[in-house]
Amino acid sequence: MKLLHLAARNVLRNVRRSLITLASISLSLASLIFIWGFIDGINEQMIDNSTRYISGHIQVHQQGFHEDKALYKAMRDDPRMRARLAALPHVAAVAPRVEGKALLSGSDKSRGVMVVGVDPALEPAVTTIDRAVVAGRYLRPGDGDTIVLGDKTAAALGLGVGDQVVLITQAMDGSLGAGRYRVVGLFDSGIDVLDGSYVFLPLEAARELFVLWDRATAWVVRLEQRSRAEGMVRQMSAVLGPQYEVLDWPRLLPSMVQMVRFHEAVTYVVLLIVLVVVAIGVGNTILMAVMERTREFGVMMALGTSQAQIIAVVVAESLLLGLGGLLLGNALGVGVTGSLGETGLNLGQYTAAMETMPGLSGMVYPLVRWDHVALLSMLVFLISLIPPLYPAWRAARLAPVQAIRGLTGESARAPRSRASRSRLTGGGIFWKIAARGILRNPRRAVLTTGATAFGLAAFLFLYAFADGFFEQMIGNSTGYLTGDLQVERQGFRDELSPGLVITDPDVVLERLRSYPQVRAAAPRIKVQAMVSSPTATEPLLLHGVVPQLEQQVTVLQRALIAGEYLSGDLPRGMVVGSKLMNKLGLELGEKLVVTVQLADGSLGSAAYRVVGVFKTGNELFDGSLGLIGLAPAQALLGYGNGEVSTIAVALRDRGQVSEVVSGLRRSLADTSYEVQSWEQLLPVVVQMIDLTKLDFYVVLGVVFAVVAMGVMNTLLMSVLERTREFGVMMAMGTQPWQILRIVIYESVILGLAGIAAGILMGLLLVVYYQGQGMNLAAFADITEAIPGMTATVYPLLMPAHVWLPTLVLFLTGVLAALYPAARAARLEPVRAIRHV
């Protein structure tokens, strides 16, 4: 008890020092709690919205349907069986559905969509898309051929409530199914995938379209609590028997679960870095606070205090400060996170990026998870307990007289007789005092420099990783698909409408080739289509190309794994992605049928033979891209000879794209053509870059705070320690601003050393992984779903991206020195001299 009393006194004695320690513990903990809460919130929202709007918590299918969603595997919709499921405990509701893919056409445009046939009476008890209707109404019992669209789909096709649309699909029996429907409502869930590619029909209308009488592809189940899903799967399987498969949401939404896992993995890396930076920052502060007192421990030992008692006092003090920091940090972190969880955090400027992630909208509701808060609290508490043991243990082992003399480390060094032959010059003396002042306590300087260096290195590496990631996305996407820029008719991009053609491609090509920056240009036809094999129908992004020209702009030919590229000898040949081949169940050399909507709204179709298969390693390209010759494409779409839909351009250097685009725009201003840079052609890539930047700002913020804290603590302590010395200097006529200069110079030296070390560490990491490549195979499902990505990332350090944060980091350190410097300069000489 006596000990605790003494510890409490010590804590209170140097209020400023205790406050610094307390603040560094509690602010660090609070920011960790917030970061984790922010990310938990995003993950929870992704899962919650995805299950709530579309998948439900559990789905029941005919055995084998999940593997291969062929319509003939739809089950009989047995109402008694459904009723038995609904009667099970914890089940809130069950609804039947018919789902399948189809091509949705408005007056002159079309796109592939997911058709969901729902029972208007039962569905709202299971999912909540009915509550997201923003125009018109949701489906009603008794509705006939009606349809509800997402707002993005409607906008893309230029549709509104009351308009007529056509759905075309391959029905269960292999026939071409088609139906005409009236749009009764539009929904806006804020989630891109839903709003842009899901449409809802009444159940009976969908059964008619797909020729699935009496059948359902799925029974969708909502539970009272999502967390019961796993247990309920076993119970339902037992009730239903082996001809059914019962799947909970993680199996229904594997790509979202992957996305959440990927995000969690990124989170752990970020948290780990932040934790280490915080550990160094907090540890440093506490370490210095104890080291500063070596003399005091010496006096205590001289008075007969035992080594064990000294360590015990320090531990008791750290306990008090650690507990205080824990309380404050939790109050602050949980308070801020919790209240933002109520109001939501509006990331308006990242909205577009967030909405492309499944289940996310622009509002983030951070989530306080007590298990995470407890884990963080424990870690930070440990971090605050361990560092003080070292100096206490060291001090306790010293002979009292050494301890009283203090641990300057200077007395141990050999005299350096030649060293001071160097001349003192006007400003030089202050640099000299500053530099040697830092070296006086090398351990402290190393700690501070280390914290700065580690934070910077972590930041540089993360940024290089991201730049490598983005470079690969951009490089592959432009190299395989888009080229660096494209010229097309105004408005063509929105829905690849076949009516918008370039009628004089030779004139445009002529103009393009007059630019020295242009390496190659190729005319193309580009259209959304459906492709069918005898067993399946899939959406297809069809390109009609001139093989010789196309191979100068894109390099898809390099990704061929079977057969050959298009050539004039094979007029009805087609090159197809490997994933799409699997989905269609086709082999090289087999035939497939392509169906498109023509400019006049009618359907056109033609058969081709697969002459080549490519595999880029990216899901999007391999799963939905197909190439045919330009002339066959013109024939399919009924274009005149020489009419194309776009011209893809490759530059000698992608960096010149904005220059070329603005020049071209001027030169094409008198035509109805527009120019799109790769940024406009690949909005998802740009959005992902934005989203990742958000994560970086969080890391950067923490690094800055920790560096500022570290530099300020170091200098504050070293200023307090040298109070008397500054007093003597002032007595000798040194002006306050000269003292200020010394302290600022010290921060400059510390900052430069930290930054140099940080850049070195960061560079070493980057260079190492540049040779190696970072293997993200564990997340392959996710990375491959991102346009242009494969599973190996090569980090790329772009000085243009990191010089500013580095500079700001340096200035942060110098700014943090202002307070201790001002304190030193404001010292009253008498007081300073009395201070020992």
Place this chain on the structure above:
Amino acid sequence: MSLVRIEGLSKRYRQNSIVVDALSGIDLHVGKGEFLSLVGPSGSGKTTLLNLIGGLDSPTMGHIWIGDQEIGRLSKSALSRLRLQRIGFIFQEYNLIPVLSALENVEYVMLLQGVSGHERRERALAVLREVGLEDLASRRPPQLSGGQQQRVAVARAIASRPSIVLADEPTANLDSVSGAALLDLMRGLNERHGVTFLFSTHDPMVMERARRIIQLHDGRIVADKPGMGGGQGYGP
């Protein structure tokens, strides 16, 4: 004319509710070339008086002139300049800037004064030779003994050619032999170069060497007499 003139000087410290009159009604003149010792029991006000003369602290009442400048009227930075040009300080311990060598410590003040590099180096080496530390010029303070450190402090105090050197118990941390040596050194400088010294002490040995002794008690001057070191008293 006196070098230092003090009239009706009082200093009152207030700490919480306790009021301490560290100095009350001090009148004192110090002439050029004096070697003067302040003595008195602990708490009698010696340090306070030296700090006030050096402009490190400001009086509650009364006036101090150094030459023709009244220091109560000076701004903070003017006081800094006054100390730089006219006053040398020596404290009981930790006098030196620990990161600078002995030579650099001596040069430091001249550097602030703007003395050019070559002259500065010459003068610093000359003064170090004077105090017998030429060989140790490149050592840093932690590598010097207490007595050597105080000699460097003396060297630094006189190198800038101040009008007066104020020393607060310069020998208190030294053994008697080093203390005596330090005093002989200061006395020698006083005699050879006419440097004015005003120092405080408890040490009878110091009193032996002083030429004039001012005795303080409870913040008042109770005696002003010639020391055993020769010279004559200087009455108020």
